Amino acid sequence: MRHFDLSPLYRSTVGFDRLFSLLDQATSNETAPSYPPYNIERTAENAYRITIAVAGFSEADLSIESKENALTVKGEKQVNDNGEKREVLHQGIAARAFERRFQLADYVQVTGASLENGLLHIDLVREIPEAKKPRQIPIGAGSAKVLEAKVETAKAA
Numbered sequence: 129m130r131h132f133d134l135s136p137l138y139r140s141t142v143g144f145d146r147l148f149s150l151l152d153q154a155t156s157n158e159t160a161p162s163y164p165p166y167n168i169e170r171t172a173e174n175a176y177r178i179t180i181a182v183a184g185f186s187e188a189d190l191s192i193e194s195k196e197n198a199l200t201v202k203g204e205k206q207v208n209d210n211g212e213k214r215e216v217l218h219q220g221i222a223a224r225a226f227e228r229r230f231q232l233a234d235y236v237q238v239t240g241a242s243l244e245n246g247l248l249h250i251d252l253v254r255e256i257p258e259a260k261k262p263r264q265i266p267i268g269a270g271s272a273k274v275l276e277a278k279v280e281t282a283k284a285a
Contacts, residue, residue: 163226164180164181164222164226164228166178166180166181166228174253174254174255174256175251175253176236176254177249177251177252178230178249178250179248179249179250180201181246182243182246182248183221183222183246184221184223184246185223187243188206189204189206190202190203190243190248191203192238192241194232194237197231197232197233197234198230198231199230199238199250200227200228200229201227201228201230201250202225202226202227202228203226203227205223205225235254235256235260236253236254237254238250238252239252239253
């Protein structure tokens with residue numbers, strides 16, 4: 129298996145640490161966690177939804193945290209100490225703790241989350257600030273006249 133050494137790039141660039149970390153993760157030999165399974169879908173032009181299968185987990189067992197450009201979903205079953213004694217003969221429903229991380233693009237914000245029928249839905253929206261949106265610059269024929277007027281007022285003074 130090939131391993132790429134990105135250290136020369138670290139020495140000659142400034143501010144691209146996150147990009148190189150992502151490249152390191154992508155080229156590493158570690159396998160990505162597969163539990164719990166999830167879907168990512170686009171619901172509108174700038175709206176997305178992450179759906180995670182969390183059968184057996186309640187709202188109290190789950191936590192969602194959004195920090196910088198990362199979304200972290202954690203699940204851990206709470207110990208049920210209400211005096212009941214149960215013996216599980218077969219456990220086919222996974223109830224192991226998990227932590228799933230998603231890298232979010234710039235300007236993507238979490239707008240809400242809901243748990244229904246064993247599926248955790250996390251809604252996201254990308255809100256690009258007006259200053260960052262592309263804008264059309266009109267080409268005006270009057271700009272030469274304005275320049276001529278400024279030259280004439282300068283000569284008169």
